[in-house]
Amino acid sequence: MKNNGDFKGKKKGDKDSSSKMSLLRYMSNYDDVPGELDMDNCNINSQDELGDSPLHISVRHGHLKCADLFLKAGADVNVRRLDGYSVLHTAAARGYTDLIRSLIEKGAIVNAKTEDGETPLHSAVRESKPESAEVLLRNGASVNAVFGEIDMTALHVAVSKSPNCIEVLISNNANIFAMNRHGVCPLELAMEVGFHRFLEVSEGKPNAESVDGITALHLASRCLNGECLEMLVAGGCDVNVTTDKGDTPLHYASEMEKFLECEKNKDQVKFSVIRNIELLLKAGANINKKNNGGLTPLHFSSRHNQSFATEHLLNRGANANVRGGKRKRTALHLASDIGNLPCIKFLLEYGADKLVVDGDNNTALMLAARKSHFACVRVLLQNDVPLWT
Structure with a gap:
């Protein structure tokens, strides 16, 4: 052999x-x-x-x-x-x-x-x-070799079942951001199974960035376990830190509902979303911060059916009329395009401009009608939106 x-x-x-x-x-x-x-x-x-x-x-x-x-x-x-x-x-x-x-x-x-x-x-x-x-x-x-059907590293295994091995792996430069085939890194896994020990032995490495500029705070912001986010914020992590795409932790928190779609307890999801957003805002997060594409956290929540996040952001003063993205759309445009009826109602309630056109000269009504989102069309018409501008 x-x-x-x-x-x-x-x-x-x-x-x-x-x-x-x-x-x-x-x-x-x-x-x-x-x-x-x-x-x-x-x-x-x-x-x-x-x-x-x-x-x-x-x-x-x-x-x-x-x-x-x-x-x-x-x-x-x-x-x-x-x-x-x-x-x-x-x-x-x-x-x-x-x-x-x-x-x-x-x-x-x-x-x-x-x-x-x-x-x-x-x-x-x-x-x-x-x-x-x-x-x-x-x-x-x-230290970062992978094995198994989903490409687990030794650190994935340590976080899951052998916490006494975490320290020796991290001290030998194990990658806390190494993604397995499910898109989960050891740091994110640690937030689910017991973050305290991981934070203790990593000696500040959660402040490090992945190759895309994603930090521990970004990952914690969309985690159901708010204890992780509290620890990082209390530890002095920059709440306005950005990824290579310009996304802040608040951007991540604003779309966390899409990562919790399998969670059956919707009350728990709502509580977690509001708690994470509120933690970041109280720590000084910029509610209207644009990423590199010009999108704010409100854009993120409105384009992904994140009604809990949308309502709370609006309640805390998010600007509903910021235009962003390649097509220069507002949050109302994005919500109307995907048929996000709850978000449309919240946006209209908080003063979203129904007559604003995007970069292609479309109003929110036009986008909803084009995609046959009839319930959205009815709501937009009830709010006296002209058929055209």
Whole structure:
């Protein structure tokens, strides 16, 4: 089998058929063995139907004396099981730090991958073995390697089930903004499962920015758990910080309802939306701040059926007549274009100008009629909107 980092699969090894292999398997299952045995004529790297070698078995059962004997006899440290797991994966998962060092010294591949991409570091973190993780990282383990169907990093795993591994990963530059295939980063996951510990060990890194300029405050602003947002605001995070697109945390909070569509408790959603917006406003967030495209938080809430956010922003003084975006539209234009009836009613109640035209010379009524949003058309007509301007 080739000595490389990626598991490509292999043919099954010969089944135990000789007394010599049986002796090796016996030894690997029991740690009370003689200090020296003549194994010159034994195939020390023989594998059974699962791909287990004597070294695999001894390490899995914690028989480290026996494992050491096999290593001294020249056992292959990179032999793989059929599922791709190496001896280093097992040692890392068991927390055998001395053995990990010995294996690496003898040439074990630190970033060896199983069929689904799991490395020894992932194995160590999954089993909550921070000491194993530290030894691996000191010896070149890739801290941001991904595995599994959704591309989880070791930090994703640590946040989910092994908080005692968070510190060693972050101190070795684990990316708190690394997105898995579901679009969730470790920082966002931490906000859902227990943000306190993450914030404690990250030592201010939540103030860092992702490659798109997104900060922890942006993510917390659309999180159902307001405790995270409170902690960051109290910690002095800039509430008007912008992403590369010019979006502020208030922009994010204003569209958070779309991230909570699966939440059945609408009262909880309403409470969370208003709470997050209010936290940011009280901390000095600019309610009419435009992003790079000229869109305000009110634009964001109106274009995504965010009726709770729209109502609260208007109640707190948001300007309903700001035009923005490529088509120079107001919040009323955006709400009318998607048939957002609740937002249309709120906007009209708070003085949105019904006669304003967008960059294409369309009124809100025209946009609603063109998309056959008849309920919206009726409301706009009831408010004395001319058929044309």
